[in-house]
Amino acid sequence: MHAVLIEPFTVPFMRRALAELLLLALLGGVVSVFVLVRRLGFVADTTTHTVFPGVVIGHLSAGAAGVLPGALVAAAVTAVLLTLLTRSGLVTDDTALAVLLAGMFGLGVVLVSRRPSFTSDLTAFLFGRLLAVTTAQLWQTAAVAAVVLGVLGLLRKELWLRAFDPVTSAAMGYRAWLLDLLLNVSVALVVVAAAQSVGTILVIALLVVPAAAGRLLSSRPLVITLTGVAAAALAGYGGLAVSYRASVTYGIPLASGATVVLVLIGLYVLALLWSSLSSRLEGVRGGA
């Protein structure tokens, strides 16, 4: 057990990777609850793709230092376009999202495909370089987490009302576009924070699965949030340990980001089994 659970994290780069994942677990666990109640799964998926051209342009114009600003600009553009498109009412939300996703990702691909290092660049964006996380990146993630958690914490009752009963929220005078924009920007910031380290594949899972798992076990917002954060943290720890063990001992180079997601999905399936089992037991007890 010790060899699997403790030993991997005696190496500094593994410790940094774990710290990054735990930060993202806290961030993703909390944001995913809002994504769940506002049904922003597709919005989150779209944002993970639309940040890509920003990363490419940033990298082309200023090297590694340009990635974060580029991603931030693309995220801001996405959040604004999303809010505008979904409020225009000309096409349904999901159509607008899919077009935006494919169009902006296509732009990123076109730009990056002119470079000789095309495939490795694209792969880095999709997977991140979790094991190469620097202390500076950890601080960036912590800063994003502080901003996003602060904003969502302060606005949680307004966001909750907007999600539950949009007409009454508007009737009370809350500005829907402002609340939507703030939440879209928060989602985009999580994507930006995570894109460099864990890549976009992990982000969509992190923005959806924790709260979905928590929702299976409880209908109380606080419990959903705590369960989600715990599941994401556990998946980060477990996935990292497993992928390390697989590559060091068995020579199988499992992508660490994908392994983390698979562990998270595993926890989700456990929650699913548990909730259907307990509801069945309740049914038996109720019937008796």
Added chain:
Amino acid sequence: MAEPALLVDRATVAYGGTAVLRDVSVEVCDGQTVALVGPNGAGKSTLIRAVLGLVPVAAGAVTVLGRSPAAARRDVAYVPQADTLDPRFPISAAQVVLMGRYRRAGWLRRPGRADRAAAAEALAAVGLADRARARFGTLSGGQRQRVLLARAIAQQPRLLLLDEPFNGVDSVSQDALLVAIGALRRRGTAAVISTHDLRLAHLACDHACLLNGRVYGVGPVARVLTPDLLHAAYTGRAA
């Protein structure tokens, strides 16, 4: 005589060039309860949304408590139809009622002890004090409607707008709603209730406004909800 709680003066509301409501005039005073009666698609919800300032008025004017609808929102409470809300939403009855206090608590602040007390009192007023911790979606349709009315009560409004509150509601909940609405009226709250149930319009309201694209009659219930006027409104004929 003070300002009426609600004054709709020859208002026209249009969606995309087509007028849904034309030349509508209604007045609601403090302590008055007005039934908004008309067939489906008559524009009842549209009129309520115009009073809430959620749809623009193309011509004429809507004045709420002497102010524009947007400026009066703090003193206006809206009760949506319960079945328009997601029953799976993770929220308890007490949390729904507490939402009525949000505007009082203000942006960024958590509701305090006074807000919680007001919410508990409102939930008791609709007879659901014992269901405070139940998830909203696990309640019956009638109980959900009562929780939404409790939220409006917790808002302590001067004007209350209810959108088809009796739709698909069992008789126990119907009675509880009628009792709570009556208590509000005695406190001087003005109310507008849209419904197509004439019996309940008689029970809950003292005045009525007969609507189908335009006003077919407005005044005391007994004088408006007559067979002749109803026939005219429901067939859309001039009366």
Added chain:
Amino acid sequence: MLDVAFHRALIEAALVGTAAGLLGVQVVLRRLAFFTMAMTHATFPGVVVAAVAGVSLYIGGAATALIAALAVAGLSRRHDTGTATAVALAAGFAAGVALLSAQQGFAKDLTAYLVGSVLTVTRQDLAVAAGVTAVVAAVLAAGGRVLTFTAFDRDGARAAGLPVAAVDAAVLLLVAAVVVTAVPAAGTILTVALVVSPAGTARLWTDRIGPMTAVAVAVAVGGATGGLLLSRAWDVAAGGAVSLTVAACFGVSLLAAPPLRSWACRLQPQGACSVSRTATPSANPPSS
């Protein structure tokens, strides 16, 4: 040699564009854009396993697409459809990436999967694409009216004795079939782009299903072949160029269609037409 490959690519683009344009109208009307996205990601693990096992990529992709579609249907009973779809998408993609990362040549394969390798299509690929296009066209021609009815008014269709659930399942199967056919050649993002963007563009110009389908096919085929030609002229990735082209069509239409349509409206006798801002064609205005 290169020209043979390029000609094949053009034919593949035209075939996939036709199928995607035809089906896209149904996807847009039924709000299946996110489901389509999930399908493209869910075929991934199947394609990887099939490649390793040496069986047809189409069979592998179809198998996991089917599993994912069933997962979405099952999970929709516990969550809203968007969350269920996002969970299936994250799980499918992570599984594919983990499987792929255990192989050699990881980055290159992944890139091909995402942006397609339309220049390597074989004659068999063309035959499969032609077959699926024919099936989609046949189903739409035979069942167009039923499809429209069930998409627009489910209760009414049920009351009229139409098998609504079976029709839904058939549409989902068609989406899966088009995705499985298109992804190996065109890549995930391009597939989504070709299914949703042309139909979304057509939706902006007309409320009637027939003309909408015609415009969608024209935009899809034109965008696919045009994007391919552009990609060769400018030496950029074909998948990116095509999705950017169709997204540009959508963007231009978004700005141009509403004013042009209301101008055309004014030329007609009063009440003869109106520019709807609603999602479904000829849906009721938000009255009552």
